[in-house]
Amino acid sequence: MDENLVFNYTISGDDFTRAGEASSDVKNKLKMMGLDNNIIRKVAIAMYEGEINMVIHANGGTITVEISADNIRMILADTGPGIADIDKAMEQGYSTAPEEVRALGFGAGMGLPNMKKYSDHMEIDSTVGIGTTVTMDIHI
Amino acid sequence: MTIERIKNLLDADVLYGNECLDREVRYAFSSDMMSDVLAYADEHSALITGLCNPQVVRTAEMLDIVCIIFVRNKIPDQNILALAEDKEIVILCTGHGMFTACGILYSNGLLGGA
Numbered sequence A: 001m002d003e004n005l006v007f008n009y010t011i012s013g014d015d016f017t018r019a020g021e022a023s024s025d026v027k028n029k030l031k032m033m034g035l036d037n038n039i040i041r042k043v044a045i046a047m048y049e050g051e052i053n054m055v056i057h058a059n060g061g062t063i064t065v066e067i068s069a070d071n072i073r074m075i076l077a078d079t080g081p082g083i084a085d086i087d088k089a090m091e092q093g094y095s096t097a098p099e100e101v102r103a104l105g106f107g108a109g110m111g112l113p114n115m116k117k118y119s120d121h122m123e124i125d126s127t128v129g130i131g132t133t134v135t136m137d138i139h140i
Numbered sequence B: 001m002t003i004e005r006i007k008n009l010l011d012a013d014v015l016y017g018n019e020c021l022d023r024e025v026r027y028a029f030s031s032d033m034m035s036d037v038l039a040y041a042d043e044h045s046a047l048i049t050g051l052c053n054p055q056v057v058r059t060a061e062m063l064d065i066v067c068i069i070f071v072r073n074k075i076p077d078q079n080i081l082a083l084a085e086d087k088e089i090v091i092l093c094t095g096h097g098m099f100t101a102c103g104i105l106y107s108n109g110l111l112g113g114a
C-alpha cells in the first residue's frame, strides 16, 4: 500500500444497543483485506472496548482508523467528562460505571487494561471537563 | 466437541444456526460480564451466559466465538437473533441454569480455555 487507508466513524452516545457497529465494520474491512486473523482479533477487541467506553462514559465521540503497510492506528476522541487519574483508570478492576451499566454486562474495570494488552502501543490524553483521546497502535 | 453434541447434552433449542451444528467448539467460557469475556475468552469457544442483549453477540463477534448458549430459558429477541445470523454465530437456549449447564459440558470433556 502506498497510501494510508483512513476510516472515520461517529459514535452515538445514546444508543447502547448499537455500540460496536464501528468495530464490527472495521473487523469486516480487515478481513476483506486478508489480514492475519490474530491481528484482526486484537484490533476488534481493543477498538470495541474503546467504543463501549465512549458510549458508557463519554456520551459518544469519533473514531479514526488509519491503516498503513505495517501499522493499524485507532484514534478514539470524545468530549466527555475526561479521566482525572489515568493511572488509577488503568488498574484492573477500577470502574466508575453505575449499576445500570453493570446490568448490561460492562463496568468491571477491565477495558483499558485489556486495550493496553492487545495493542502494541497505547496513549491516553485526557483533561477533566474537556474530553479524552485514546490512541492505539497495532503492528501488522 | 461439536455444537450438535452441546445441543444434545444441554437439551437445548437452536434459535439460530441449524446448518452450522457440525462446527467444533474448543473451549467454553461462562460469565454474565462481557468485560470478563473480552479479557479472557479464547477463540473457537462457546460462551455460556445469562445476559441477554445485543452486546453479547457483539462481544462474541469480536472474539471469534462460534456459539452462544443462553441459560435458564433466556430467549433473545429478534434484534439479537438477526445480529447472530449476520455474524453466523450459533444461538442455543437451554432450560438449565449456568452452574448445571457448565457442569454437564465440563464432565463430558469440554474444558475452559487458557
Ligand SMILES: Nc1ncnc2c1ncn2[C@@H]1O[C@H](COP(=O)(O)OP(=O)(O)OP(=O)(O)O)[C@@H](O)[C@H]1O
Pocket (backbone or CB within 6 Å): A049, A053, A054, A057, A058, A078, A080, A081, A082, A083, A089, A090, A094, A095, A096, A097, A105, A106, A107, A108, A109, A110, A111, A112, A113, A132, B035, B036
Ligand atoms: N472515554 C472515557 N471518558 C471518561 N472516562 C473514561 C473513559 N474511558 C474510561 N474511563 C474511566 O476509566 C475507568 C476504567 O475504564 P475501563 O474501560 O478499564 O473499565 P470500565 O469501562 O469501567 O469497565 P469495563 O471496561 O470492564 O466494562 C472507567 O470506569 C471510567 O471512570
Ligand SMILES: [Mg+2]
Pocket (backbone or CB within 6 Å): A049, A052, A053, A107, A110, A111, A112
Ligand atoms: Mg471499559
